[in-house]
Amino acid sequence: MSSFKPNRFKVFPRREPGVTPVPKGALSIYDPIYLGVDTRGKSVYVTLMYRNILIGGEPGAGKSVALGNIVSHAALCTDVDLVLIDGKIVELLPYAPVAEEFVGNDITKALRVLRKLQADLNERYLHLARTGRKKITADDGYRAKLVAIDELAYFTVTVGTKEQQEEFRTLVRDIVARGRAAGIIVVAATQRPSADIVPTSLRDLFGYRLAFRCATDSSSDIILGTGWASQGHTAVDIEPEALGVGLLRAEGGFPRRLKTAYLNDRHVNQIVRRAAHLRRAA
Numbered sequence: 001m002s003s004f005k006p007n008r009f010k011v012f013p014r015r016e017p018g019v020t021p022v023p024k025g026a027l028s029i030y031d032p033i034y035l036g037v038d039t040r041g042k043s044v045y046v047t048l049m050y051r052n053i054l055i056g057g058e059p060g061a062g063k064s065v066a067l068g069n070i071v072s073h074a075a076l077c078t079d080v081d082l083v084l085i086d087g088k089i090v091e092l093l094p095y096a097p098v099a100e101e102f103v104g105n106d107i108t109k110a111l112r113v114l115r116k117l118q119a120d121l122n123e124r125y126l127h128l129a130r131t132g133r134k135k136i137t138a139d140d141g142y143r144a145k146l147v148a149i150d151e152l153a154y155f156t157v158t159v160g161t162k163e164q165q166e167e168f169r170t171l172v173r174d175i176v177a178r179g180r181a182a183g184i185i186v187v188a189a190t191q192r193p194s195a196d197i198v199p200t201s202l203r204d205l206f207g208y209r210l211a212f213r214c215a216t217d218s219s220s221d222i223i224l225g226t227g228w229a230s231q232g233h234t235a236v237d238i239e240p241e242a243l244g245v246g247l248l249r250a251e252g253g254f255p256r257r258l259k260t261a262y263l264n265d266r267h268v269n270q271i272v273r274r275a276a277h278l279r280r281a282a
């Protein structure tokens with residue numbers, strides 16, 4: 001188990017135009033996010049601004065830990081608001097003190113929060129249309145948002161009425177599809193990589209896909225993309241004891257095996273305390 005060191009999160013030069021300067025010691029959502037190491041021991045980062053990430057795999061394979069790495073980075077950024085939707089409650093609850101919204105296993109509240117996000121999205125698009133531009137930057141006066149959803153299936157098949165589940169699906173699809181350009185990032189995790197939870201049309205909207213161990217080639221393909229298993233890239237091959245090992249595929253690239261960084265509860269609590277301090281000071 002690696003121990004957490006705050007300076008492990010490298011701060012990269014921010015070259016994007018219109019990025020709000022962040023206070024010393026804080027991170028930016030425009031920075032690459034540290035996820036773990038690949039098979040050669042090289043650090044693996046993902047840049048999520050203007051992108052989304054889908055995380056899938058069987059129970060206990062490492063999805064929530066990966067999600068926690070991303071949310072921890074975002075918490076330490078003073079230029080992004082966190083919207084956390086957690087059907088399991090306990091995975092994202094530690095970040096609630098620094099979140100704009102925290103939703104537990106309450107689909108009515110989840111829908112209210114997603115409708116509000118959609119209205120915000122519509123306003124951002126109107127602004128883009130009025131100014132003749134295609135992408136929101138911090139200069140536009142809109143803050144980036146990171147929407148983390150841990151467990152898609154909980155809200156789309158388990159709780160609520162059929163109508164609520166359908167509305168949840170529709171809202172998530174719209175926010176994933178249109179959110180990127182508007183500075184709204186979606187990070188979604190599911191332990192049920194099946195076509196009813198993640199239809200191809202939704203999967204294909206995610207620029208990054210991270211598949212932890214899956215039971216079948218078809219579940220692995222549901223996360224990574226059709227045809228990868230037949231080319232030898234399948235999360236079925238990940239050994240059951242290899243917790244936190246997954247295949248990461250970035251837009252148009254080959255799946256790359258990685259082991260995620262592990263933050264234990266103490267690390268997360270330290271990060272949240274630090275994040276609260278940075279956010280108050282910003």
Ligand SMILES: Nc1ncnc2c1ncn2[C@@H]1O[C@H](COP(=O)(O)OP(=O)(O)OP(=O)(O)O)[C@@H](O)[C@H]1O
Nearest residue numbers: 058059060061062063064065191243244260261262
């Ligand atoms: N990168 C890692 N390094 C070491 N251990 C890990 C790592 N990732 C996960 N684990 C171990 O595996 C356990 C399960 O991980 P995690 O909670 O992320 O799984 P999950 O896929 O979200 O499961 P579920 O779908 O049941 O919620 C963790 O509690 C931890 O003990």
